[in-house]
Amino acid sequence: MRIPRGAAAVTAFYRHKPECRxxxxxxxxxxxxxxxxxRYYAAVNISFPSGIRPDRKEFFMSKNRKSIIIAVIxxxxxxxxxxxxxxxxPSASEGSKTLTVNxxxxxxxxxxxxxxxDAEYLRGALEPEGIISxxxxxxxxxxxxxxxxxxxxxxxxxxxxxxNGETAMYGxxxxxxxxxxxxxxxxxxxx
Amino acid sequence: MSxxxxxxxxxxxxxxVRETAELAVITALIIAGKxxxxxxxxxxxxxLILMLCVKKYGSRAxxxxxxxxxxxxxxxxxxxxxxxxxxIWIIAVAAALTFRKNSSVIFWSCFAGIYxxxxxxxxxxxxxxxxxxxxxxxxWIAGIGFDIIHCISNFAIVxxxxxxxxxxxxxxxxx
Numbered sequence: 583m584r585i586p587r588g589a590a591a592v593t594a595f596y597r598h599k600p601e602c603r604x605x606x607x608x609x610x611x612x613x614x615x616x617x618x619x620x621r622y623y624a625a626v627n628i629s630f631p632s633g634i635r636p637d638r639k640e641f642f643m644s645k646n647r648k649s650i651i652i653a654v655i656x657x658x659x660x661x662x663x664x665x666x667x668x669x670x671x672p673s674a675s676e677g678s679k680t681l682t683v684n685x686x687x688x689x690x691x692x693x694x695x696x697x698x699x700d701a702e703y704l705r706g707a708l709e710p711e712g713i714i715s716x717x718x719x720x721x722x723x724x725x726x727x728x729x730x731x732x733x734x735x736x737x738x739x740x741x742x743x744x745x746n747g748e749t750a751m752y753g754x755x756x757x758x759x760x761x762x763x764x765x766x767x768x769x770x771x772x773x
Numbered sequence: 774m775s776x777x778x779x780x781x782x783x784x785x786x787x788x789x790v791r792e793t794a795e796l797a798v799i800t801a802l803i804i805a806g807k808x809x810x811x812x813x814x815x816x817x818x819x820x821l822i823l824m825l826c827v828k829k830y831g832s833r834a835x836x837x838x839x840x841x842x843x844x845x846x847x848x849x850x851x852x853x854x855x856x857x858x859x860x861i862w863i864i865a866v867a868a869a870l871t872f873r874k875n876s877s878v879i880f881w882s883c884f885a886g887i888y889x890x891x892x893x894x895x896x897x898x899x900x901x902x903x904x905x906x907x908x909x910x911x912x913w914i915a916g917i918g919f920d921i922i923h924c925i926s927n928f929a930i931v932x933x934x935x936x937x938x939x940x941x942x943x944x945x946x947x948x
Contacts, residue, residue, distance in 0.1 A: 652883040667917035751915040773852040
């Protein structure tokens with residue numbers, strides 16, 4: 583069949599896709615001629631010359647410079663973010679450590695433990711000792727029970743902890759520990 | 774259709790009953806999409822639907838963004854972790870509005886990817902108040918892993934679903 587070109591391709595396109603004729607969709611109409619043909623082929627569902635699929639052809643023929651610029655920005659930001667994440671995250675150290683673990687219960691009866699461990703992360707230090715337990719989530723261990731007291735979800739209770747007096751930014755799976763760290767658990771009420 | 778046309782939208786007239794209903798359904802879709810995929814960290818079609826809404830409804834996309842944020846805050850309560858929802862989707866819609874004329878799938882995929890990557894940075898702003906600059910910085914660094922997931926998933930979701938959803942949206946809006 584004869585392949586329509588130029589304005590004839592646009593007309594043919596609209597004939598087969600009348601719903602694209604309105605103004606909003608003309609934005610969607612590709613600017614370059616090649617696109618129009620691709621759309622036309624797709625619209626009338628005939629096979630493409632030389633076996634090129636419409637989407638691929640559209641991608642490669644696109645001269646949309648903004649897309650290229652934003653793609654480059656995305657890649658740069660992604661690499662930068664990955665580097666920042668790798669380089670600036672605290673790194674774990676091996677060897678034996680001694681931690682002080684203070685626990686503030688809801689009723690005010692506090693408890694304190696001294697834990698000796700070779701673990702690199704907080705979870706590895708406290709879970710085997712039975713000090714913390716909880717449920718697995720896609721973010722790691724969700725601590726529900728500390729020193730025997732379980733947070734009541736329905737009362738908006740939750741266990742939070744500080745490391746050397748600063749609010750922890752990591753879960754127990756990712757919290758790096760160092761010798762002499764003071765970990766303080768507190769049962770909080772209200773989100 | 775003419776009063777939501779890209780050219781006349783800036784001086785948008787009264788919002789019609791029909792549009793209100795459409796925007797409400799879109800809001801419901803966003804919430805359903807977000808909650809259904811809750812088990813997967815940072816993988817959801819929120820950005821995609823909001824972007825399509827921006828392209829189709831222009832500045833009226835602020836309504837679903839605000840309604841979605843409000844429902845999420847009602848669901849999860851206002852806390853230091855949810856406070857970013859007070860502004861983050863409004864910023865997303867405002868940013869998308871500036872590129873409204875663009876209709877390249879690659880462009881919008883990258884846009885959603887970049888926004889996903891910046892999500893943690895924007896989310897750490899409330900931490901400036903409660904934990905100071907150091908706290909906010911470490912909060913951001915701690916979350917970059919999840920930002921990268923957010924970036925890649927946003928990119929992939931938009932790349933795959935942009936065209937099919939756009940044609941559905943055209944069919945609904947222009948009927």
